[in-house]
Amino acid sequence: MTSVCQSAKPTTLDHSAVERRKWAVAEVEALFELPFMDLVFRAQQVHREHFDPNAVQRSTLLSIKTGGCSEDCSYCSQSARYKTGLDRQQLMAIEEVVEKAKAAKAKGSSRFCMGAAWKGPKEKELETVLAMVREVKALGMETCVTLGMLKGDQALRLKDAGLDYYNHNIDTAPEFYGQVITTHTLADRLDTLDQVRSAGINVCSGGIVGMGEGRKSRAGLIAQLANMPTPPQSVPINNLVAVPGTPLADVEKLDPFEFVRTIAAARITMPTSFVRLSAGRQQMNDEMQALCFLAGANSIFYGDQLLTTDNPDVDHDQALFDRLGLRAI
Numbered sequence: 001m002t003s004v005c006q007s008a009k010p011t012t013l014d015h016s017a018v019e020r021r022k023w024a025v026a027e028v029e030a031l032f033e034l035p036f037m038d039l040v041f042r043a044q045q046v047h048r049e050h051f052d053p054n055a056v057q058r059s060t061l062l063s064i065k066t067g068g069c070s071e072d073c074s075y076c077s078q079s080a081r082y083k084t085g086l087d088r089q090q091l092m093a094i095e096e097v098v099e100k101a102k103a104a105k106a107k108g109s110s111r112f113c114m115g116a117a118w119k120g121p122k123e124k125e126l127e128t129v130l131a132m133v134r135e136v137k138a139l140g141m142e143t144c145v146t147l148g149m150l151k152g153d154q155a156l157r158l159k160d161a162g163l164d165y166y167n168h169n170i171d172t173a174p175e176f177y178g179q180v181i182t183t184h185t186l187a188d189r190l191d192t193l194d195q196v197r198s199a200g201i202n203v204c205s206g207g208i209v210g211m212g213e214g215r216k217s218r219a220g221l222i223a224q225l226a227n228m229p230t231p232p233q234s235v236p237i238n239n240l241v242a243v244p245g246t247p248l249a250d251v252e253k254l255d256p257f258e259f260v261r262t263i264a265a266a267r268i269t270m271p272t273s274f275v276r277l278s279a280g281r282q283q284m285n286d287e288m289q290a291l292c293f294l295a296g297a298n299s300i301f302y303g304d305q306l307l308t309t310d311n312p313d314v315d316h317d318q319a320l321f322d323r324l325g326l327r328a329i
């Protein structure tokens with residue numbers, strides 16, 4: 001069965017046409033407190049006002065530099081501080097990256113996201129990444145990179161190279177941040193996001209849930225994203241992939257319905273943003289993923305690997321799209 005789009009709703013949006021409001025953390029918490037059916041219904045209503053409900057954007061990830069990172073993010077397989085058994089890899093050759101991008105395009109992905117396990121890029125490293133961005137862009141794909149914190153004119157140079165999106169997550173609420181990461185601050189991350197926004201690059205920023213935070217911190221994460229000077233164009237919501245060897249390896253799993261509530265709260269508070277059902281899909285069944293789409297998720301990572309962990313294989317995803325009548329964008 002092939003999926004057919006019956007809606008004429010646009011998938012690219014004019015953010016200026018939508019009225020903005022600020023969200024108090026308590027207001028977002030109140031959304032989480034709604035009966036599940038009311039919350040999901042409201043999220044689906046908001047979703048339909050702004051998007052084709054049957055269209056899902058697909059981005060493919062590639063880890064272009066793996067492991068050995070100086071930072072201590074407690075969830076991360078790539079921190080040099082934890083024994084996760086990961087093989088470190090130097091920055092990939094440009095040609096290899098281009099081959100992977102071509103393969104992703106052939107499988108139907110519209111955006112190619114290159115991730116590096118850095119606190120931030122050094123000069124020579126940035127030069128190589130700029131060349132990757134130019135070449136991937138020339139394939140006719142949207143480009144995205146996630147390289148850690150930027151400084152000086154790095155954001156402007158990425159923009160000049162043709163970068164469409166910069167991914168930089170704020171990860172969690174301000175009061176929980178210090179329990180997850182101590183080697184940089186939330187203020188550092190917000191500073192990089194300001195540079196990216198000022199350079200005219202689309203912002204991709206979201207967070208992780210299931211790290212042992214409370215509902216108030218989940219609401220705090222969503223409020224902080226929604227209240228940014230302009231909401232991120234793309235909002236990845238990651239469910240923690242518990243990696244053996246990291247400090248969060250044994251943290252209690254989040255109730256799946258609470259994850260769906262987080263997606264719904266992101267949709268309601270950021271009506272014109274793409275909300276991405278991100279890490280953790282491999283650990284979800286198809287029914288759970290369908291609930292996430294119903295709650296307003298309209299973007300996924302597509303491809304057998306995330307950065308260092310598994311993602312559903314593309315044939316499985318294609319079959320899911322067909323079963324749900326979803327159209328890829």
Ligand code: SAM
Nearest residue numbers: 075076116117118146147148169238240241279
């Ligand atoms: N080093 C760069 C940085 O920190 O921005 C880019 C790569 S980093 C791996 C990108 C994001 O992936 C993190 O901010 C985090 O939100 C997410 N992430 C990393 N490990 C994860 C895990 N085990 N489970 C869920 N999300 C994870």
Ligand code: DTB
Nearest residue numbers: 115146236278279306307308309
């Ligand atoms: C994001 O929010 N999630 C992606 C991407 N941005 C870079 C990364 C998920 C990583 C999951 C764990 C891993 O594969 O290492």
Ligand code: SF4
Nearest residue numbers: 069071073076079117
């Ligand atoms: Fe390094 Fe990024 Fe992993 Fe933190 S999330 S340890 S900065 S690769």
